[in-house]
Amino acid sequence: MPYYKKYKIPLIWLRRHTSSRDFMLISSAIVGSLAGLSAVVLKVFVHYLHMLLAYGNRLLDQPVWLVVFPIIGILLTVFVVQVFFNGRIGRGTANILYSISxxxxxxxxxxxxxxxxxxxxxAGFGGSAGLESPIVVTGSAIGSNYGRSYHLNYRDRTLLLACGAAAGIAAxxxxxxxxxxxxxxxLLTDISISAFIxxxxxxxVATLCSKIILNEEILFFVEKYEFFEAxxxxxxxxLGIMAGFLSVYYTxxxxRVEDLFEPYQDKVYYRALAGGLLLGLLIMLFPPLFGEGYGSVRLLESNNAQQLLQDSWLAFFGTNEWLVLCFVGALxxxxxxxxxxTISAGGNGGNFAPSMFVGASLGYFFSKLVNLLEISRLxxxxxxxxxxxxxxxxxxxxxxxxxxxxxxxTGGYTLMIPLMIVSATSYAVVKYFEPYSLDTKKLAQKGQLLTHNKDRTILRIMEIxxxxxxxxxxxxPEATLGELVEIIAHSRRNLFPVVSADGKLAGIILLENVREIMFKTEKYSTVKAKELMVKPPAVVQYNDSMADVMKKFDESGAWNLPVLRDEQYLGFVSKSSIFTKYRKLLIKTTTV
Incomplete structure (x- = not known):
């Protein structure tokens, strides 16, 4: 018996002998533990790789390696993707949203x-991107493939996919x-309370895996909190308004930078080398851009921003407070x-950690500027x-x-009110200028962002x-009225397609249009079907999307439309069959 099948047997037994709800609860714990372990593996991998480069040989004591290592990392990443993953890897949360839709x-x-x-x-070689989006993709893939292995339906598979993503962020x-x-x-824009469990x-479970294995505490910690003042x-x-405008700028x-790299998608190594050199130049000017940036965030949070200039050429001018302030603003x-x-050149990472880096820099810059101008003491x-x-x-x-x-x-629940104020204000500003998030904007422009519109999501799932x-x-077309009457007598439909000998649709005959003439027996042999047929109000192609089909129904006002493939008649599609299928899929896809 194959190795992996031995471990499926207990869960197959559980699925047969437990309720669907209980099986989902057990499955969520398993997916959470696997995603948590994956996060631990990634964090350990990056940590020790960075330790090897930074401390093993003390290479990072020489600023030149801050430039060289990110280039090596991007080139090595591109090589791995091209050789082992056929040049396709699907980066970011947008890729998961696309899979759901x-x-x-x-x-x-x-x-x-x-x-x-x-x-x-x-990230281990110093690429300026975060690990959060990759672990979201990893956790989502674990949840999705777990659901596929046990033949779960779309609703349960989507919920386990979300469990994997939640576990990745949590860990x-x-x-x-x-x-x-x-x-x-x-990921889940429509969810009921029971799905939270x-x-x-x-x-x-994922958080426990991370805490137990890595024995980590709070990522950022301020020993002395300055309590919220009204x-x-x-x-x-x-600050929230500024964060909103800076978020628009970020998005x-x-x-725009992605569009600059777009023409070079097929020249992967050229793109990696050019992008790596550009990144190296930026890191040479601004050394804190090396890596994820959490170390820099800790310095900003602890009000030790002057240390950010330690490896910078600006250190030559000292650590004047205004110089530090301008440097942080530039960061x-x-x-x-x-x-x-980093990402467009071929590296892999996300915008979670960089967003936090930018946010910490903005918060420091704003508060320090107010303090230096003696407007207030923040x-x-x-x-x-x-x-x-x-x-x-x-x-x-x-x-x-x-x-x-x-x-x-941060352990900063004492700052809950300002956190809510700044987040809500920033979101309100951004929403006015950018209706979609960074990860979903391009999907929305292509009409592929369907998880945020339940009706369109279900229509997308449906197939003609x-x-x-x-x-x-x-x-x-050559059938006589008498032959047509005989067909009508044995049919339960009131619509009849007129199809030529080569299978092409010539037109349609509606019962209401021949009701008067069908009782005139003297015309049974003289009047033919081609004289009675009319052009259908619209025609559905076999490859049409359901959104296009519904548009044709709305514009034509018809209840039944013929379906063609390469001009060949296949049958009809009706509103009633679409509505019936829609109701079934609505029940199936609703997360409960």
């Missing part, structure tokens, strides 16, 4: 490990609440370029933390995830071939 939540099996390898290489940040909210806000189980509310609102710059603007170049650490929530909310369009993620990873009705009795 277009592929019935089927995610390729190789995504259960390909993103761990490729993103680990990219990376040790933030189970944020993991659940991420799955709800980004599997998501919570998966997120908690008098600072106007400044938090202003638009990402797509907030150029980080988006470093991250997008807590720099607090503003750095809530700034992260503002950019996350604006870039990802997920304000609840942003609020609870920052609260969990499953709805064609063939019991309509065809009539030859």
């Amino acid at each position: 277009q592929k019935s939540s089927m995610v390729e099996r190789d995504k259960m490990y390909s993103h761990i390898i490729t993103s680990g290489i990219t 990376v940040f040790n933030a189970p609440i944020a993991g659940v909210l991420f799955a709800v806000e980004v 599997p998501l919570i189980i998966a997120a908690v 008098g600072n509310v106007p400044f938090y609102v202003l 638009r710059m990402v797509h 907030a603007l150029v980080k988006v370029f470093a991250t997008t170049i 807590p720099v650490s607090s503003f750095s933390m809530v700034g992260m929530a503002g950019i996350l909310s604006g870039v990802m369009h997920s304000p609840l995830t942003a609020v609870f993620l920052i609260a969990e990873i 071939r499953h709805l064609i009705e063939t019991e309509f009795q065809p009539v030859s």
Whole structure:
């Protein structure tokens, strides 16, 4: 017996002897543990690779290696993708949204490990991108393929996919609440209360895996909290507005840089080398762009931003507060370029960590500027933390995830009110200029973002071939009225396609149009079907999408439309069959 089948037997037995609900709860725990372990593997891989480069040979003591290593990492990532994954890897959360909408939540099996390898290489060698999106893809792939292995339906498979994504976020940040909210806000746009239970189980199990194995505590921690002061509310609102506009800038710059690399998609190694050199140049000017950036975020949060200039050429001018302030402000603007170049050049990573980097830089810059101008006395650490929530909310369009993620990873629940103020304000500003998030904008432009519109999602799942009705009795164009009357007498339909000898549709005959003449027996042999037929109000092609079919029904006002493939008559599709199928799929796809 194959190795993997031995481990399927207990779960197959459980599925047969437990209710669907109980099996889903057990499955969510399994998916959560697998996704949690995957996150642990990725974090350990990146940590030790970076330790080897940074401390093993002390290479990073020489600034030149800050430039060389990211180039090596991108080239190595491209090589792995081309050789082992056929040049296709499907980066980002958008790829998972596409799978939910277009592929019935089927995610390729190789995504259960390909993103761990490729993103680990990219980030480990100093690529300026985060690990969160790759682990979301990995966890989603685990959940999807688990559901496929046990032949679960679309609804349950989608829920387990979301469990994997929630578990990935929870394990990376040790933030189970944020993991659940991420799955709800980004992947599951329609969800009932009962579906929260599997998501919570998966997120908690994944967090425990991370905590037990890595023995990690809070990612960022401020030893002395400066409690929220109501008098600072106007400044938090202003920070939220700034975060909103910076998020718009972030989103638009990402797509512009991606468009610059678009013409070179087929020249993978040329693109990797050119992008790596550009990234190296940016890192040479701004060394904190090396890697994910969490170390820099910790410095900003602890109000030690002067250390960011340590390896910079600006260190020659000292650590004047205004110089540090300008440097941090510049970091907030150029980080988006470093991250997008890393990914567009062929590296693998996401925008979660970079968004937090930009947010912390913005919060520090704003609060420090107010303090230096002596307008007020703002807590720099607090503003750095809530700034992260503002950019996350604006870039990802997920304000609840942003609020609870920052609260969990910083232990900063005392800042819940300013977190909510900044996140909500930023989201409101961004939503006005950018209706879609960074990850979903291009999908929406292509008409492929369907998970956020239930009706369109179901129509996309439906296929014409499953709805064609063939019991309509065809009539030859040369058939006489007498022959037509005989056909009508034995038919239960009131519509008859007129089909030529070569199978092409010539027209249709409606019973109501021949009702008067069909009783005139003297015309039975003289009047032919081709004289009685009319042109159908519209024609459906076999490859038409259901959205196009429904548009044709609306424009024509018809109840039945003929279906053709290469001009050959196949049958009819009716509104009633579409509505029946729609109701069944609505029940099937609703997450409960």
